[in-house]
Amino acid sequence: EAGVAQSPRYKIIEKRQSVAFWCNPISGHATLYWYQQILGQGPKLLIQFQNNGVVDDSQLPKDRFSAERLKGVDSTLKIQPAKLEDSAVYLCASRPQGIRTEAFFGQGTRLTVV
Amino acid sequence: AQSVTQPDIHITVSEGASLELRCNYSYGATPYLFWYVQSPGQGLQLLLKYFSGDTLVQGIKGFEAEFKRSQSSFNLRKPSVHWSDAAEYFCAVGTTTSGTYKYIFGTGTRLKVLA
Structure with missing residues (x-):
């Protein structure tokens, strides 16, 4: 069974630029x-x-972050404009139906804002 | 509010020694509890989970954890640590709020293994 796929793995951008992650x-x-x-x-x-x-x-900084999941499958997370404090690893996870289930994580995208 | 506390930020053990990583949670209802491991540059991999029943749960890679409701704890243990166990370990609780189910993570414990 294929796992959660994320891209890119790494991204370096300057502050105030925009960036998008895919899951x-x-x-x-x-x-x-x-x-x-x-x-x-x-x-x-x-x-x-x-x-x-x-x-x-509720925890999404909506003034700069946005996300969508078209057709209920793939998802993109966007940051515009990026700030230095957005430097982090962005992890995508998915979970099957039911409460007694665990989340499966992708490898993450490491974002560095300079 | 729901929360997870991992009091040890770093732990160093010698290879072959036993290991216990502490986790305390705060959650009003029956908790669903998880331990994940994260190796450098990788995502989170599930080690084990507790939903109900036997309070001692077995996981992968020789890990086990014990749920103690009276202490609100879910400590992770391994009898003999291997060098490959060096990684960061996260405890998490699954919570249901307003019909949505999400995971709250602790801040993690970084394990270093001495040869």
Whole structure:
């Protein structure tokens, strides 16, 4: 079974530039999460999709971050404009239906803003 | 509010020694608990999970964890550590809020293994 795919693996941009990350979840997983992991910290939830609808974006800085999940499959996370403090690893995860399930994570995209 | 605390930021053990990583959670209902491991440059890999039943759960790579409701703890253990176990370990709780299910992570414990 293929895992969660993310691209790119690494990205370096200057502050005020824009950047986009892509995620392809495990086939059939209805729930998709984007987490931000700052160095030395645990992952923090940015946004959660159920199929193609947003169910939780309370921690997403909506003035600069946006995300979409078209057709309930792939998802993109965008930052525009980026700030230095956005430097982090962005993790995508998906989960099958049911409460007694775990999230499956991709390898992440490491973003460095200079 | 739900939270997960991992009190040890760094732990160093010698290869072959036993290991215990601590995790305490705060959650009003029955918790669903997880331990994930993250090697450098990698995503998170599930080690083990607890939903209900036997409070001692076995995971991959020889790890086990014990759920203690009275102490709100879910500590991870391994009897004999291997050099390849050096990584960062995250405890997480699965929570249901307003019909949505999400995971809250601790800040992680970085494990160093001495040869």
